[in-house]
Amino acid sequence: MTNNKNVLNWVDEMVALCKPDKVVWIDGSKEQLEEIRALSVSTGEMVKLNEEKLPGCYIHRTAENDVARVEGRTFICTRNKEDAGPTNNWEDPKVMYEKLGAMFDGVMKGRTMYVIPYCMGPVGSKLSKVGVELTDSTYVVLNMAIMTRMGQAAWDHLGDESNDFVRGLHSKADIDEEKRYIVHFPEDNTIWSINSGYGGNVLLGKKCFALRIASFQGKNEGWMAEHMLILGLENPQGEVKYVTAAFPSACGKTNLAMLIPPEIYQQKGYKVWTVGDDIAWMRIGDDGRLWAINPENGFFGVAPGTNMKSNPNALISTQKDTIFTNVVHNLDENTVWWEGLDKNPPKNALDWKGNKWDPESGVKGAHPNSRFTAPAINCPCISSEFDNPEGVPVTAIVFGGRRAKTAPLVYQARDWEHGVFVGSIMASETTAAATGAVGVVRRDPMAMLPFCGYHMGDYFAHWLEMGKKLGDKAPKIFNVNWFRTDDEGHFIWPGFGDNMRVLEWIINRCDGKADAVETPIGYEPKPEDINLEGLDIDLETLKGLLSVDVDLWKEEAKGIHEFYGKFGDHLPKELAHQLEILEENLNK
Numbered sequence: 001m002t003n004n005k006n007v008l009n010w011v012d013e014m015v016a017l018c019k020p021d022k023v024v025w026i027d028g029s030k031e032q033l034e035e036i037r038a039l040s041v042s043t044g045e046m047v048k049l050n051e052e053k054l055p056g057c058y059i060h061r062t063a064e065n066d067v068a069r070v071e072g073r074t075f076i077c078t079r080n081k082e083d084a085g086p087t088n089n090w091e092d093p094k095v096m097y098e099k100l101g102a103m104f105d106g107v108m109k110g111r112t113m114y115v116i117p118y119c120m121g122p123v124g125s126k127l128s129k130v131g132v133e134l135t136d137s138t139y140v141v142l143n144m145a146i147m148t149r150m151g152q153a154a155w156d157h158l159g160d161e162s163n164d165f166v167r168g169l170h171s172k173a174d175i176d177e178e179k180r181y182i183v184h185f186p187e188d189n190t191i192w193s194i195n196s197g198y199g200g201n202v203l204l205g206k207k208c209f210a211l212r213i214a215s216f217q218g219k220n221e222g223w224m225a226e227h228m229l230i231l232g233l234e235n236p237q238g239e240v241k242y243v244t245a246a247f248p249s250a251c252g253k254t255n256l257a258m259l260i261p262p263e264i265y266q267q268k269g270y271k272v273w274t275v276g277d278d279i280a281w282m283r284i285g286d287d288g289r290l291w292a293i294n295p296e297n298g299f300f301g302v303a304p305g306t307n308m309k310s311n312p313n314a315l316i317s318t319q320k321d322t323i324f325t326n327v328v329h330n331l332d333e334n335t336v337w338w339e340g341l342d343k344n345p346p347k348n349a350l351d352w353k354g355n356k357w358d359p360e361s362g363v364k365g366a367h368p369n370s371r372f373t374a375p376a377i378n379c380p381c382i383s384s385e386f387d388n389p390e391g392v393p394v395t396a397i398v399f400g401g402r403r404a405k406t407a408p409l410v411y412q413a414r415d416w417e418h419g420v421f422v423g424s425i426m427a428s429e430t431t432a433a434a435t436g437a438v439g440v441v442r443r444d445p446m447a448m449l450p451f452c453g454y455h456m457g458d459y460f461a462h463w464l465e466m467g468k469k470l471g472d473k474a475p476k477i478f479n480v481n482w483f484r485t486d487d488e489g490h491f492i493w494p495g496f497g498d499n500m501r502v503l504e505w506i507i508n509r510c511d512g513k514a515d516a517v518e519t520p521i522g523y524e525p526k527p528e529d530i531n532l533e534g535l536d537i538d539l540e541t542l543k544g545l546l547s548v549d550v551d552l553w554k555e556e557a558k559g560i561h562e563f564y565g566k567f568g569d570h571l572p573k574e575l576a577h578q579l580e581i582l583e584e585n586l587n588k
């Protein structure tokens with residue numbers, strides 16, 4: 001399938017280490033994938049769902065202790081500890097290779113090793129990169145087949161000589177949490193993942209390659225790998241402007257990427273097109289603008305809360321050729337269910353643990369981080385530019401997170417440098433996407449805290465550097481918060497489709513068509529410039545959503561000082577200066 005010696009030698013080496021009984025090279029053909037599906041049904045790894053209602057769909061359950069990313073067991077192994085920075089777990093690569101080498105030794109005895117070639121990004125694009133994942137899990141093969149452009153095309157993209165591919169090794173040997181490791185060796189383009197079967201830990205093209213390894217490559221090669229959705233907003237004249245947005249895991253990327261505008265906007269002819277829902281790779285184009293591609297080929301979305309009202313495009317995307325993980329299995333219909341799908345939980349069903357489930361019991365049927373893996377081509381609003389090797393030009397970059405108070409509905413950075421500051425001080429409540437407490441506010445710069453493959457201070461410097469190169473062609477930078485709550489803890493802003501009203505202001509700002517007011521933290525809309533037509537939110541409530549509480553922000557500034565302190569002399573002086581400006585503004 002490939003004559004690339006770099007690939008062949010490395011596969012030989014890993015086969016010698018893992019000692020599988022059999023090695024199967026994945027060509028991505030329909031026949032081969034169908035065989036693997038049948039195999040995975042025969043071993044109980046997956047259950048085939050109702051072919052009439054959910055054609056080509058399967059359900060899978062992970063182990064109960066293996067349902068989310070494990071940040072405490074995720075490592076960046078650079079030769080110098082300093083290069084991994086204060087926000088990553090680190091170990092000496094030699095020590096880690098030895099330790100994990102012992103765990104991988106013979107781990108695939110009696111098992112099959114699958115060799116998965118995949119291309120991140122459109123095949124043939126200058127922005128795309130190849131990875132190879134070796135795994136003993138058919139679930140991984142079938143998910144990678146949805147999430148990436150997998151098979152022969154990837155070998156063709158790589159060519160016979162290139163050594164520029166990411167070497168991924170995964171085994172699901174033992175599900176003991178204490179033996180679980182998700183390890184990156186960015187200097188060797190290598191990822192080793194052992195003893196997990198959860199998507200974020202084992203679909204190595206996604207967070208491991210497309211963010212952690214790629215961010216490191218981007219720093220060295222002059223581009224950016226970001227935890228961002230990409231959407232195209234079409235106006236009534238048929239012009240499309242592209243927006244990227246970075247929100248932490250389970251904070252609304254997939255939903256915003258597939259937004260359906262409210263009725264009044266649809267009537268005027270506004271549309272949103274999805275280019276990507278999780279990851280953006282961005283380079284400066286020949287025209288000096290920033291261009292983005294989505295390196296993925298599918299959606300690994302959070303199931304709970306997805307329904308025909310909140311996100312019909314996502315739900316429709318899951319109606320065929322989809323793999324569901326850790327959702328409720330409706331036994332009468334052989335279909336799936338999750339909290340927030342509809343008001344009719346199935347009576348005869350298994351919960352995400354595989355136990356008989358009683359919807360009246362008060363126990364959740366689906367895991368809060370249960371997921372669907374759905375092909376991008378299923379999405380009714382997939383962009384015509386999805387496969388464009390050039391990508392799309394970015395007009396605006398949006399940061400955001402879950403904040404019950406502090407952050408207003410939307411504000412704009414004064415310039416790129418201030419925008420980098422705004423991204424760097426992002427904070428958000430933790431979610432079920434990673435193990436650990438949920439709802440605790442933590443700093444998560446650019447939504448990259450768990451995904452930056454090098455020193456985060458140097459990452460900020462890279463952002464500043466990109467801004468210098470982009471000059472006046474740089475996208476405008478904004479911050480949003482859909483999650484402000486009232487005194488009873490209810491979300492004030494309706495969110496979802498109505499986020500269109502905020503996007504409209506953002507695009508109008510970029511076009512020089514909307515005014516703004518200056519606040520201590522940046523530019524905000526004049527309340528009357530946010531269209532509230534058809535909403536039961538009055539101008540006073542909107543003013544509340546836009547308010548900047550100076551006392552809260554003074555506290556915030558203290559927190560930023562503390563956070564910045566971690567980065568020592570890696571913190572760019574521009575950001576320290578921006579913090580001074582913020583404090584001056586707050587004390588005015």
Ligand SMILES: Nc1nc2c(ncn2[C@@H]2O[C@H](COP(=O)(O)OP(=O)(O)O)[C@@H](O)[C@H]2O)c(=O)[nH]1
Pocket residue numbers: 247248249250251252253254255256277301302304305306310482483491494495496499
């Ligand atoms: N209140 C509110 N919740 C939202 C909004 N957008 C998404 N969510 C919820 O946030 C959770 C995660 O959303 P998702 O789009 O899957 O996040 P992702 O992991 O960043 O892609 C789901 O429970 C959504 O229903 C919004 O605008 N407002």
Ligand SMILES: C=C(OP(=O)(O)O)C(=O)O
Pocket residue numbers: 068069199200201206207248249250278300301302433434
């Ligand atoms: C795949 C994941 O992504 P997200 O929640 O950002 O969609 C994850 O966090 O495991």
Ligand SMILES: [Mn+2]
Pocket residue numbers: 250253254277278300301302
């Ligand atoms: Mn998502």
